[in-house]
Amino acid sequence: MDKSPAYDPSQAGKTEQQTAGNNVPKSGQRPDQGTAPTSDNWSTSPARQTLDDRIMEAPDTLGAKHRHPILAQPPEKFTGLKLTKPATVAAGIMAVLKSGAFAVDYEGPVRGTQALLKMNQKDGFDCSSCAWPDPDDHRSVAEFCENGAKATTSDAQSDPVGPEFFARHSLADLSRMTDRDLNNAGRLTHPMVLRPGATHYTPISWPEAFELVGQELNALPSPHEAIFYTSGKVPNEPAYLYQLFVRQFGTNNLPDCSNMCHESSGAALSNTTGLGKGSVTLNDIYDAAVIIIIGQNPGTNHPRMLTALQKAKRNGAKIISINPLHEAGLLHFKNPQDFMNPLKALGTLLGDGTPITDVYLQVRINSDQLVVRGLMKCLLEAEELNPGQVLDHHFIRDYTTGYAELVENLNNTSWADIEEASGLTRAQIQEAANVIGRHKRIITCWAMGLTQQKNGVYTIQEVVNLHFLKGAVGIPGAGLCPVRGHSNVQGDRTMGIWERPTATFLDSLAQEFNFEPPREYGFDVVEAVKALHDGRVKVFMGLGGNLLGACSDTEFVAEGMRKLRLSVHVTPKLNRGHLVNGEMALLLPCKTRIDIDMQKSGQQFMTCENSMGVVSMSKGVLEPISDQMLSEVAIVSGIALATLGEKSTVDWVGCTENYDLIRDYVARTIPGFEDFNTKVRHPGGFYLPNGPRERNFTTDNGKANFTCTPLEKHVLEPGQLVLMTIRSHDQFNTTVYDYNDRYRGIHGERRVIFLHPEDMAERGIREKGLVNITSHFEGQQRHAEKFIAVPYDIPRGNCAVYFPEGNVLVPIGSVAYRSNTPTSKFVIVTVAPVELPVGTQLPTGQQVAVPA
Numbered sequence: 001m002d003k004s005p006a007y008d009p010s011q012a013g014k015t016e017q018q019t020a021g022n023n024v025p026k027s028g029q030r031p032d033q034g035t036a037p038t039s040d041n042w043s044t045s046p047a048r049q050t051l052d053d054r055i056m057e058a059p060d061t062l063g064a065k066h067r068h069p070i071l072a073q074p075p076e077k078f079t080g081l082k083l084t085k086p087a088t089v090a091a092g093i094m095a096v097l098k099s100g101a102f103a104v105d106y107e108g109p110v111r112g113t114q115a116l117l118k119m120n121q122k123d124g125f126d127c128s129s130c131a132w133p134d135p136d137d138h139r140s141v142a143e144f145c146e147n148g149a150k151a152t153t154s155d156a157q158s159d160p161v162g163p164e165f166f167a168r169h170s171l172a173d174l175s176r177m178t179d180r181d182l183n184n185a186g187r188l189t190h191p192m193v194l195r196p197g198a199t200h201y202t203p204i205s206w207p208e209a210f211e212l213v214g215q216e217l218n219a220l221p222s223p224h225e226a227i228f229y230t231s232g233k234v235p236n237e238p239a240y241l242y243q244l245f246v247r248q249f250g251t252n253n254l255p256d257c258s259n260m261c262h263e264s265s266g267a268a269l270s271n272t273t274g275l276g277k278g279s280v281t282l283n284d285i286y287d288a289a290v291i292i293i294i295g296q297n298p299g300t301n302h303p304r305m306l307t308a309l310q311k312a313k314r315n316g317a318k319i320i321s322i323n324p325l326h327e328a329g330l331l332h333f334k335n336p337q338d339f340m341n342p343l344k345a346l347g348t349l350l351g352d353g354t355p356i357t358d359v360y361l362q363v364r365i366n367s368d369q370l371v372v373r374g375l376m377k378c379l380l381e382a383e384e385l386n387p388g389q390v391l392d393h394h395f396i397r398d399y400t401t402g403y404a405e406l407v408e409n410l411n412n413t414s415w416a417d418i419e420e421a422s423g424l425t426r427a428q429i430q431e432a433a434n435v436i437g438r439h440k441r442i443i444t445c446w447a448m449g450l451t452q453q454k455n456g457v458y459t460i461q462e463v464v465n466l467h468f469l470k471g472a473v474g475i476p477g478a479g480l481c482p483v484r485g486h487s488n489v490q491g492d493r494t495m496g497i498w499e500r501p502t503a504t505f506l507d508s509l510a511q512e513f514n515f516e517p518p519r520e521y522g523f524d525v526v527e528a529v530k531a532l533h534d535g536r537v538k539v540f541m542g543l544g545g546n547l548l549g550a551c552s553d554t555e556f557v558a559e560g561m562r563k564l565r566l567s568v569h570v571t572p573k574l575n576r577g578h579l580v581n582g583e584m585a586l587l588l589p590c591k592t593r594i595d596i597d598m599q600k601s602g603q604q605f606m607t608c609e610n611s612m613g614v615v616s617m618s619k620g621v622l623e624p625i626s627d628q629m630l631s632e633v634a635i636v637s638g639i640a641l642a643t644l645g646e647k648s649t650v651d652w653v654g655c656t657e658n659y660d661l662i663r664d665y666v667a668r669t670i671p672g673f674e675d676f677n678t679k680v681r682h683p684g685g686f687y688l689p690n691g692p693r694e695r696n697f698t699t700d701n702g703k704a705n706f707t708c709t710p711l712e713k714h715v716l717e718p719g720q721l722v723l724m725t726i727r728s729h730d731q732f733n734t735t736v737y738d739y740n741d742r743y744r745g746i747h748g749e750r751r752v753i754f755l756h757p758e759d760m761a762e763r764g765i766r767e768k769g770l771v772n773i774t775s776h777f778e779g780q781q782r783h784a785e786k787f788i789a790v791p792y793d794i795p796r797g798n799c800a801v802y803f804p805e806g807n808v809l810v811p812i813g814s815v816a817y818r819s820n821t822p823t824s825k826f827v828i829v830t831v832a833p834v835e836l837p838v839g840t841q842l843p844t845g846q847q848v849a850v851p852a
Helices: 093-118 146-155 163-168 171-175 179-184 206-218 236-249 263-273 282-287 305-314 336-340 345-350 368-385 393-399 403-411 415-422 426-437 456-470 489-494 503-513 525-534 554-561 632-647 652-657 660-669 757-762 805-809
Strands: 192-194 226-230 290-294 318-322 332-334 359-361 442-446 479-482 539-543 566-571 584-589 606-609 614-618 721-726 752-755 770-777 780-791 798-802 827-833
Touching: 093 146, 206 539, 206 566, 206 584, 206 632, 226 236, 226 525, 236 489, 236 503, 236 539, 236 606, 236 632, 236 660, 263 456, 263 479, 282 305, 290 426, 305 318, 305 332, 318 426, 359 426, 368 403, 368 415, 368 426, 368 456, 393 456, 415 426, 442 456, 456 479, 489 606, 503 660, 525 554, 539 632, 554 805, 566 632, 632 652, 652 660, 721 805, 752 757, 757 780, 770 805, 780 805, 798 805, 805 827
Parallel strands: 226 539, 290 318, 290 442, 318 359, 442 479, 539 566, 566 584, 721 798, 752 780
Antiparallel strands: 192 584, 606 614, 721 827, 752 798, 770 780, 770 827
């Protein structure tokens, strides 16, 4: 491990203080990030010419489950609903108990505790769930949250899923298991193959598996008939090799989970700030005077963020939350770490916790764009009354363009339109603006509640406009903070997992590896699914993830998957996406971050990039449960060797034996990674360059660009509602750990729909009554049957269901403007009650009325 030409042996054995340098700041400081640009700038890419914007015909979402023996959707069986009052406090002692229970139930007290105590430590492994950053300086003994504990103990599960398991269960049988039971079955232990005409997976050797992939890829008339999907869980080293292999094979068909989540953030930020990433550090969160949380539920999706918000609150910050639901994590927080402090434990146990939100705007789905405009209109009015005291005219004059046009756009937006669309009053928006108006140290955090809206890109551009008005970029305690929901989804994009690579990046690959990379743009997720459905794609490879479960229009995706010649799934555990295939399929079991990865040169580590641009090492701590599991690096290299043979100039064998060689490649081809092997060995890692953080806006014109976004009114027909899909507390992305969503008062069930009580009464729907849901798009309909209606505090005219169960309702052609992201946060639906036969009862737990 210490023989890499990029590794400085003189640093070995030195303490953190001796090696960290200026790049790892202490609390209250900002990092020295260097000056090299990163390579994810949308503005350097030409206008997209390959976007497939056809309105595809709706699949038969009702008949599919009867026509195909292998179910693409989760089975329609109920698991026992119990309702309790929604929580108003997140975390607390229950989170501690749940974390411990997951670790013990999955792995026992010794193995489970060993894993948790090494998670997110500087000498341990990076959590495989969300991308919230770890503290730069001191880290607690238990530097994890409840959801991280679930993800880690699930990854570490020692129950084997091997040849005996697949001999007992056909694919049709497996498809009738719930998503929870598929995941909880255990870890895949052997490579498995589905032969043409077979009903069961059977064992296959690794050499034969690699050979099969190589043969099928090389038999394609064009490399563009293959698609190579990537999960955000994949660390940097295998991600870099994966994109390199795919481009040497001859295509840019590299869709990834970014296309379905923060693609809208990249599209909005790159042309306005010059970088498709956020511009804050964790220390900035602590130092902020105002934090706006919009379209994000940190209590469920990024629980460790609550600790940072608590620290900010104790430092005097005000928090504004903008969300259609009142989420527990945005109301109060009891920090589990406080239970370890004798001075705080009793007060934490008995008290209400730290109040999080000062102003809560319960906005209607997909109307955040107008709310942010309303905030800016209030700021302009305050500036007229208090010249020079509200807006930052120095920043606007010296750094920006487009201010006059923005003001005109705001003046042309009426308060009547804002109030009608948002469901908020002018006075409510004014209350939030009064908090913002007095400060410059402002941070706005957002997640998929914005990015998956129809006008998500425009909403984020309005957020950027707000920050430019206040000069709230590039100073301590201020900036833009898209919070990534997957642990290395930002790093994968940095490593080149992108269907639209920049010319600069491709030129670097060409020079380093002496080949001509393809220049034609590849398929993003939506385009890839349309190509699958058309039969234009014959081979699909997924490096992690679950495209079937994650993507919109479940039955449409399934129809495309069934037309494939070969599916290749690199995965540690089983999911529904592994069951719906064409002629052949491979399951290739890989190690997770928690597994010790021994190669010829010794134990290896990998690296990940968090939401704030910190790259740090991740090193496994548990012995793998099977010697048939390979690392993702070894699997990618094996497939590359079998496919490319002597045509490739990459040292695939050397990369597998010593991952330092991969990092040397990265250091020479991606700006910001110079001396990669040396810097990443510093405890805590290092920060990547970030121009906007230093007020260096690397847009095409070198300015921070105000944007005049278009505004579209979405008019609903009588009886229609706007639906969004959401996560439950006991799931991570498409991975379901259990059937509970305790913060929202849901226990033992996932087939529920949250509705406003008046919308229920208007439709004759009773509490816990059964309903069918129909989505409407361009004259087409899609259907989801048998959901239990739950009255909830949600804006009138809005409703919500969990995904992946609700994805069947999201049309493949319904995408966000510019980013092509599926609109899972804007689905027009009708909901109708179902009359059950007399005497029919749903399986339920103890019934407790839910106050709306």
